[in-house]
Amino acid sequence: MSTPRNAAWNALSTLPQQTLAQLFAADADRVAKLTGTLEVGEGSMLFDWSKTHLSDALLDGFEALAEASDFAEMRRRLFAGEVVNPTENRAAExxxxxxxxxxxxxxxAAALRARMALLVDAIHDGALGEVKHLIHIGIGGSALGPALAVDALAREFAKVDVHVVSNIDGVALEDAFRACDPATTLVAVASKTFTTIETMTNAASALAWLEDNGVPDPLGRVIALTAYPEKAVEWGVDETRVLPFAESVGGRYSLWSSIGFPVAVAIGSAEFEEMLAGAAIMDLHFRDTDGRANLALRAAFADQYYTRLKGCQTRAVFCYDQRLALLPDYLQQLEMESNGKSVTADGEAVDFSTSPITWGGVGTDAQHAVFQLLHQGTNLVPVDFIACIAPGDDLDPAHHRILLTNCFAQGAALMAGGNMSADGQDPARAFPGDRPSATILLDDLDPTTLGALIAFHEHRTFANAVLMGINPFDQFGVELGKVMANRIEKGGESFDASTEALLKAAGLAG
Structure with a gap:
């Protein structure tokens, strides 16, 4: 069936393709056109998309696609708190x-956040006794966001030692136990429904650990973070230590709610508020800026170009800052759980690639591991580089200079290509070049810029979904494996021959 969106895609597919070298040679203003700066707190963030293959003609075509996809109206619904998740009839707030x-x-949200701040401040003031450690138990969005923010910010702002545990593998929980003194440890249990089996199993083991180590009233050391506070009270948590959040907040978007409690405990309520303020700056930019000047929408234009028009199956993110080591993991869930769909928001099967596989790592480590494929492999992989001008360390400035030099050099090398042999003829030393990258450069990494960086990727993910006509806010794909696991746990039924053999080999059959 022909639709305005399909017509816009057909028009995009007929546009001429140019190399990066040709695009730069033809337009002396290309860097200025495809670089945007956003003032965030006391610094700024630079978004350079000039080393992507977006041309003026492609940008015109993608703006037409956004109009055909009713982007402005979908964005309005998002910020108005209207239904944008049709399969679950929910807003995404x-x-x-x-x-x-x-x-x-x-x-x-402000009232709930104020309630959380009172508890956080009371902890820091010693109202709950001496608290040196917090074990935060969650999974998925209830763990990835807090882990990222704590790892990024706690080195500078740490007030309490926070350990985020998500894996049901007991080794992960035991690692946290070894690092903590039970007498000075609180436990946060984060689950939207307060029924997630991995989280609740880990929580029960944490309670047993506290009890076995002589902590009186272990439940009194538990803080519950949930959209169903009555479930937490039924489980045994005192209602004064239950921090709710709205059901309209999805798990992978919940860092800003009470799920951010471990972040506030780690760095302080004021610093947590700064992180939210940074995200709000990006919200206002995304809400109020149209077309290619919208930073997140322009990034989505490039994403769609590489995924749908160039057939790229993956997108790589490399953070040239150790404090952002967990960002690729966070983005994997945000992007792949949101847009890894095979039907449109109307339930129709798609006939195109949707979300690419998001992966990445930390520079310069990744240069010695995977950049061989990026430079000379047969897969075209668009790359995002993320770096900070201000160092996160107090060592010899040579460390940070070498770090940034490598970051910028990799983008230049991916684009330029060349041959490193003496005569320029050795195919083993040939680099094809014309390989795309984008760079996000922060003045500094602090709570405000981290908040804006995460919000940028949230809106980028939403913009991609709108351009494809899919729903980014449901995630039924995570459920089938859980259902099968529950069936295996209950027993009494048969599975395929391979699964039966694996169950028998592990001693789980029967």
Whole structure:
């Protein structure tokens, strides 16, 4: 069936393709056109998309696609708190947690955040006794966001030692136990429904650890973070230590809610508020800026170009800052759980590639591991580089200079290519070049810029979904394996021959 979106895609597919070298040679203003700067707190963030293959003609075509996809209306619904998740008939109000959204939702979020701040401040003031450690138990969005933020910020702002545990593998929980003194440890249990089996099993083991080590009233050391507070109270948590959040906030977008409790405990309530303020700056930019000047939408234009028009199956993210080591993991869930779909929001099967596989690592480590494929492999992989001008360390400035030099050199080398042999003829030393990259350069990494960086990727993910006509806010694909695991746990039924053999080999059959 022909639709305005299909017509816009057909027009895009007929546009001429140019190399990066040709694009730069033809336009002396290319860097200025495809670089945007956003003032965030006391610094700024630079977004350079000039080393992608976006041309003026492609940008015109993608703006037409955005119009055909009703992007402006979908964005309005998002910020208005209207239904944007049709399969579950829900809004997606993560921006309201940051103060940008429907007035009633913003007010409710502010009240819940103030309640959380009172508890966090009481902990820091010693009202709950001496607290040196927090074990935060969650999984998926209830763990990835807090782990990223704590790892990125706690080195500078740490007030309490926070350990995030998500894996049901007991080794992960035992690692946290070894690092903590039970007498000075709190446990946060984060589950939207307060029924997630991995989280609740780990929580029960944490309670047993506290009890076995002589902690009186182990449940009194538990803070519950959930959209169903009554479930937490039924489980045994005192209602004064239950921090709710709205059901309209999806797990992978929940860092800004009470799921961010371990971040606030680690760095302080004021610093957590700064992180939300940074995200709100990006919210306002995304809400109020149209077309190619919209940083997240322009990034989505490039994403769609490489995934749908060039057939790229993956996108790589390399952070040239150790403090952002967990960002690729966080983005994997954000992007792949949101847009890894095979039907449109209307339930129709798609006939195109949707989300690419997101992967990445930390520079310069990754240069000595995977960049061989990026430079000379047969797969075209668009790359995002993320770096900070200010170092995160107090060592010899040579460390940070070499780090940044390598970051910028990799983008230049991917684009330029060349041959490293003496005569320029050795095919083993040939680099084809014309390989795309984008760079996000922060003045510094602090709570405000981290908040803006995460919000940028949230809106980029939403923009990609709108351009494809899919729903980024449901995630039924995570459920089938859970259902099968429950069936195996209950027993009494047969499975395929391979699964039966594996169960028998592990001693789980029967």
């Amino acid at each position: 993560h921006s309201a947690l940051r103060g940008v959204g429907k007035d009633a939702s913003v007010e409710e």
